[in-house]
Amino acid sequence: MNAIDLAIRAAAANITLAGVTKAYDAATTVILPMDVELRAGEFTVVLGPSGCGKSTLLQMIAGLERVSGGTIAFGGRQVQDLEPKHRGCAMVFQNYALYPHMSVFDNIAYSLRVSGMAKAERIERVGAVAKMLGLSNYLSRKPGQLSGGQRQRVAIGRAIVREPGVLLFDEPLSNLDAQLRHDMRVELSELHRRIGATTVFVTHDQVEAMTLADRILILNKGRIEQFDTPKAIYHHPASVFVAKFIGAPPMNILPVTGDGAVLRLADGQAVVQSRLTGAYQLGIRPEDILFGGRADGHWLTSALRFREDLGSHAVLAAELAGSTVRIATPFGAEVADHAQLSLHFPASRLHLFDAASGRAIPGAFGAN
Ligand SMILES: Nc1ncnc2c1ncn2[C@@H]1O[C@H](COP(=O)(O)OP(=O)(O)OP(=O)(O)O)[C@@H](O)[C@H]1O
Ligand SMILES: [Mg+2]
Helix, strand or coil: CCHHHHHHHCCCEEEEEEEEEECCCCCCEEEEEEEECCCCCCCCEECCCCCCCCHHHHHHHCCCCCCEEEEEEEEEECCCCCCHCCCCEEEEEECCCCCCCCCHHHHHHHHHHHHHCCCCHHHHHHHHHHCCCCHHHHHHCHHHCCCCHHHHHHHEEEEEEEECCEEEEEECCCCCCCCHHHHHHHHHHHHHHHHHHHHEECCCCHHHHHHHHHEEEEECCCCEEEEECHHHHHHHHHHHHHHHHCCCCCCEEEEEEEEEEEEEEHHHHHHHHCCCCCEEEEEHHHCEECCCCCCCCEEEEEEEEEEECCEEEEEEEEEECCCCEEEEEECCCCCCCCCCEEEECCHHHHHEEEEECCCCCCCCCCCC
């Protein structure tokens, strides 16, 4: 780590939410009592569908919204009653409003100037941040003379120049095209490694979540569905909701019934040996399904409906027991259109969920 990195390395704090709730009105609670600990220096991605409470959660951490109940602490210090400017965190929004009449330098330096920092120190700090973000050659330009990605970097520069211990992002990349999003993801990862602020990043893009996060917090209707590493969330989803939310295409979920010997699909076909009895939901990822009919074990008869060629691989959609099942196949696998497909679900790749609650039943097979 060089002198520039050290100069703007933040003092990371852990963030502790205890019993935090939010209700905008008496009828609807947007965030249900939430207990969560974000470790110092950790990159947390908050992921969930539109309206699940992601921005609300972030704004309560930032101090832009008050909590309806509970406490928020940064490094052990309760902050829920403090003004945003006294919390020591910085936020980058989706619609980053830069001051259009100010240069890049002045945009980044704004908060330092307001806080009364001496000019020489401002120049040094802005110079270090601009260098880190690749903006050194643009400091005299106005925002209107920059590309979308450059403007986004200015917004990030403005947030980190104050050396926040907590850095909050609300969908900062959603206005950018696919290539820029990818580039910015890489830059954000590197930036995080360098400055090490405790970071909370809101998105509904699962690729951003999987690639950026140390841990992903999956939110559903104001409740935490799962909070774990990207790997654990992918391989051991805690609920049907998580299983269907992560993965493209997502995990296949099929209703099954156990008779004490095998689990059967709705049409009676046997999927796998099991001593379980009663109704369950069975999950298998598209890339884990085998087809062709060569190996031993239970084989299922399905009808191929359509295929999508994605270059690196193809996704087949087949009808099985009244449900559509998606199968990811390596590029070049030859399957005739409208053919009957013989499928096998390896036991070690199966996930089992409670039929009513949708919660995972760990240890039912090899996978979960
Ligand atoms: N100021 C407000 N007054 C009343 N209800 C609000 C207010 N702000 C948000 N809500 C409601 O709270 C819920 C959560 O909103 P929030 O903005 O946190 O969702 P989100 O997960 O960020 O969604 P998106 O992905 O669409 O940005 C929504 O049902 C929303 O309608
Ligand atoms: Mg939002």
